[in-house]
Amino acid sequence: MRRLLGIIGNPLGHSLSPILHKTAIEKLSVNYIYEKWELAENELESFMEKAKNEDSSIVGFNVTIPYKEKIIPYLDELDTLAAKLNAVNTVKYEDGKLKGYNTDGLGLFETLIRNNVQYENKNILILGSGGACKGIAMFLTENKVARIDLLARNKQKVEDLSSRIKSTGIGSSFIDWSDLRNLAIDDYNIIIQTTPLGMENQVGEIEFPYEKLTSAHTVIDIVYNPLETDFLKKSKAYGAKCINGLEMLVYQGYHSFKIWTGLEEDTELMLRTAYSLLEG
CATH class of the missing domain: 3.40.50.10860 (Leucine Dehydrogenase, chain A, domain 1)
Known part of the structure; x- marks a missing residue:
């Protein structure tokens, strides 16, 4: 059996x-x-x-x-x-x-609900292009968000996902990782980090414009070990509401x-x- x-x-x-x-x-x-x-x-x-x-x-x-x-x-x-x-x-x-x-998308969605994060008619930025990014993005298209932009290195892979997002009637665009420092952070309400960067034993850091964050932003890192990644620690220092990936995992x-x-x-x-x- x-x-x-x-x-x-x-x-x-x-x-x-x-x-x-x-x-x-x-x-x-x-x-x-x-x-x-x-x-x-x-x-x-x-x-x-x-x-x-x-x-x-x-x-x-x-x-x-x-x-x-x-x-x-x-x-x-x-x-x-x-x-x-x-x-x-x-x-x-x-x-x-x-x-x-x-x-994956359902796990992230329930994390938003559990933490009282308002997602309807909000603009969302997702960092990454892997399977978790896809699951989260497409699940959110069914839940009345306003826009989902995708920041990644793999243009071809992400433009395909962006096209599928747009086919649902939700705005979406690809942003190259090299433009990370020039992001107009005020355009977004929720920022979701889906890459392995920040995970234990992963080399590299995210050169994010943290100084542009405010208490109006919600920042989520789907990495859960460590509980507070460098990405979350720096985002928190500028007042953002920060959520780790543990609830999504569960x-x-x-x-x-x-x-x-x-x-x-x-x-x-x-x-x-x-x-x-x-x-x-």
Whole structure:
């Protein structure tokens, strides 16, 4: 009987997902195990074959950097949102098939609600071009935001996403990373940082015009380890409302677990556990 859950990506040393799900699973008193599988790119295909094998114990798994897009050729199906995004963070085995989903946008959206961030008719700037950026941007198009601009290095990749955003009736444009210092920050209400910069052991910093931030801005960094990245620390110094990525991690994981099992984890327990680990 399939009882194995987990996460694939590389690196995974920073990941809190195993212990958070383990804590929630113990409270539910159900027979699931959540593991982490750090895969080199040349191991991805064999892992997917193993997951699909009828003798496998794998129910499903989360997908993180750098496989949210690379995993798609190995899947049998995508749900509507994942197909629209061309990015997957959740995979479920069912009836002999592997199906991909994306809960990133929902995790970020619930973070906005939890923190009383007003998003309707607001202008949003997203830093990055990866799977998380796609999931967040396209989910927000369905929630009455005014505009979503994308700041990244990969022009071709982001212009495609920007076109899809505009097809929903919401304004969007590509901004080259080299223009970061010249940004008109006053044009935006919410700024969302989706790159790995700031994560433990990641080299590099974001040359952001922090001095242009005010208390009218909400700044979100989806990195959660450390709890306060350099990006958030500097944004906070200029008065911005700052939110780390921990709540997004918990809520996207909650929705993944529900997809796999139909059960609901205790998100407050997961948040308390995460904060105790990272603050301790």
